[in-house]
Each structure stands twice: as structure tokens, then as C-alpha cells.
Amino acid sequence: MSGPECCSNPPVLNPSAGVGRVEKLAGLNSYLSGSPNSVALLLISDIFGYEAPNLRNLADKVAAAGYFVVVPDFFHGDPYNPENANRPVPVWLKDHGTDKGSEATKSIIEALKSKGVSTIGAAGFCWGAKVVVEVAKSRLIQAAVLLHPSFVSVDDIKGVDIPTAILGAEIDKMSPPELVKQFEQVLTAKAGVDCYAKIFPKVSHGWSVRYSNEDAEAVKAAEEAHLDLLDWFAKHLK
Numbered sequence: 012m013s014g015p016e017c018c019s020n021p022p023v024l025n026p027s028a029g030v031g032r033v034e035k036l037a038g039l040n041s042y043l044s045g046s047p048n049s050v051a052l053l054l055i056s057d058i059f060g061y062e063a064p065n066l067r068n069l070a071d072k073v074a075a076a077g078y079f080v081v082v083p084d085f086f087h088g089d090p091y092n093p094e095n096a097n098r099p100v101p102v103w104l105k106d107h108g109t110d111k112g113s114e115a116t117k118s119i120i121e122a123l124k125s126k127g128v129s130t131i132g133a134a135g136f137c138w139g140a141k142v143v144v145e146v147a148k149s150r151l152i153q154a155a156v157l158l159h160p161s162f163v164s165v166d167d168i169k170g171v172d173i174p175t176a177i178l179g180a181e182i183d184k185m186s187p188p189e190l191v192k193q194f195e196q197v198l199t200a201k202a203g204v205d206c207y208a209k210i211f212p213k214v215s216h217g218w219s220v221r222y223s224n225e226d227a228e229a230v231k232a233a234e235e236a237h238l239d240l241l242d243w244f245a246k247h248l249k
Contacts (some may be wrong), residue, residue, distance in 0.1 A: 020221040021093050022063040029067030031074070037118040042067055042082040045074030050130045050248050051123050052078045053116065053152075055139030057161075057220065058100065058107070060090030065220045066136070069237055076241055078248075079128070083119055085112045085142075109138060109162060113145035120151050132248045134240055136220050137161045137185070147171045154247035156240045157194075158219045161185045168194045176207040176243040178236050183216040207243060211236065 026033075031044030042061050054070055056063065061084045070080040091103050120131055132154040135143035140160030147155045148170040155175045157163065163186065175198055179191035188210045198206035211218065211232055219236040222229035 020217060020223070022059050022065060022221060024059065024062040024090065025064050026062050028062065028064040030071050031067065031080070036081060036083065037115070037122040039087075039115060039119065040084040041119070042070060042084075044070045044080040044082075045078055047079050047126065047128075048077075049128060050078055051128045051132075052080050052244060052248075053119065053131065053133040053143075054080060054082045055085070055112065055116065055133060055135040055142050056082065056090075057137035057139060057217065058086075058091035058103070059221075060084060060086050062090070063220060065222065065233070069220065072237060073241065073244075076245070078244070081119065081123070083115065085115050109141040109145065112139070112142040116142055116146050117149070117151060120146070130248050132156075132244045134158065134244075135160070137217060141167070144168070144171060147173050147175065154244060156243055158236060158240070159183055159186060159216045161216075163194070165190075165193050165197060168197045171198065172201055172204050174205040174243070174247040176239065177209070178219065178239060179208070179210045180214045180216050180218055181210055181212045182214065185216050205247070207239075209239065 031042050033040050061082045070082050074080045086107050131152045133143045133152045134156040136158045138161055140157040141162040143155050144163050144167045157177045159180050177191050177194050179186055191208055195208035214232045219233050222233045
């Protein structure tokens with residue numbers, strides 16, 4: 012169900028990363044960036060959690076485009092630690108399943124709406140993409156972006172009927188290009204549902220947030236994905 016791709020290029024977590032702030036939202040510590048307004052974007056992390064510097068930098072970039080960005084700590088201070096041999100991914104997932112993430116996301120959305128937020132989009136990375144799909148099925152968000160999704164099946168996508176973009180990697184066993192193409196076919200067959208699918212060449216699973224800042228080509232590919240994300244939400248969140 013999970014492979015080494017989910018664990019490759021682990022980030023060095025930094026609770027001080029970013030220019031935003033950490034506050035409680037629906038009982039979860041959440042990294043918040045930007046000014047509260049009527050349009051919010053949830054960024055749902057991969058298994059390494061909300062203290063990943065690249066993810067927080069992306070949150071700040073999205074906030075600079077005019078959104079109120081929320082990155083919750085769905086793992087309650089217990090992100091996956093590749094150095095803990097006693098808790099490989101399958102064991103860690105027993106405590107941090109995407110089903111728990113989906114329920115927590117619903118609480119986050121309720122909390123945002125209680126604060127006057129009327130429009131919400133969500134982007135999910137790897138683990139987080141599965142969470143976004145589950146929330147999209149409930150139509151609790153208005154638009155979605157899935158980046159190198161993990162654990163997402165064609166049957167999952169069949170339940171989605173909101174605008175959805177899927178950004179995949181050429182080198183990805185979790186969601187290979189053939190599977191992304193199937194996702195696209197399912198969505199385009201739905202009347203009135205806008206979808207966009209793109210395969211990024213020469214990159215691997217996790218490329219949009221687990222890149223090295225010293226690698227110019229990796230940074231360029233990640234920034235292209237970030238621009239696609241921003242373009243999608245600009246189109247669908249009003």
C-alpha cells in the first residue's frame with residue numbers, strides 16, 4: 012500500500028519555518044499564513060507533516076496571492092520519522108490513517124465557516140491528496156488540487172464532482188502516469204466538472220514539496236507545479 016517513494020527525500024522539519032503563525036483551529040495546531048478573508052485554502056501535507064519548510068514556504072507563496080492559507084497538523088506532533096525503525100510507514104499509518112485526516116478536515120472546514128469563510132479550496136500532497144479526495148466527495152470544498160497522490164483509486168475519483176486538477180510525476184509508482192490518465196478520463200466524463208491533469212517529466216513522487224533548494228532543476232519543476240496550483244484556484248475560487 013505504501014512504498015519507499017513515500018519516504019524519499021525527507022525534509023528537515025522546522026517549527027519556526029515560514030512567515031506565518033501557528034494557532035489552534037478545531038483543536039489542531041495549524042500553520043496560518045495570510046489575512047483571514049472569505050476565501051481559504053487548505054494545504055494538506057504528506058506524511059512528514061506541517062513543519063516541512065518547503066510546504067510552509069508554499070503556504071506563504073499562496074497567501075501572497077491573496078488567500079488565507081491553513082496547514083493543519085493532522086499528526087498531532089507525530090509526523091512520520093524515517094529514522095525510527097520501529098515504526099515503518101505501514102505501522103505509522105495505523106495511527107494516522109487518511110480516514111482520520113478526512114474527519115479532522117471536516118472539523119477544520121466547519122471552524123473556518125464559523126469565522127465567516129464562504130469559499131474553500133484544498134490541495135493535498137501524497138497522503139494529503141487522499142484526504143482531499145474524501146472531502147471533495149462530500150462537496151465541502153469548491154475546488155481541489157491533487158499533487159502526486161497516494162492511496163487514491165479510480166473508485167475514489169468516481170465520487171468526485173468538483174473542479175479537480177491532478178499533478179503527477181513521470182516517475183511514480185504510487186500514482187503512475189497511467190493511473191493519472193484514468194483519473195482524468197473519469198472526471199472528463201462527468202458533465203460540467205472541470206478537470207486538468209498534467210504529468211511532469213523527469214520528476215519523482217513528492218517532487219512538489221520534497222525538493223532540494225540546491226537543485227535548480229528540481230526547484231524549477233516544483234515552482235511550475237506551484238504556479239499550476241495557483242492558476243487552478245484562481246480559476247475556480249471566487
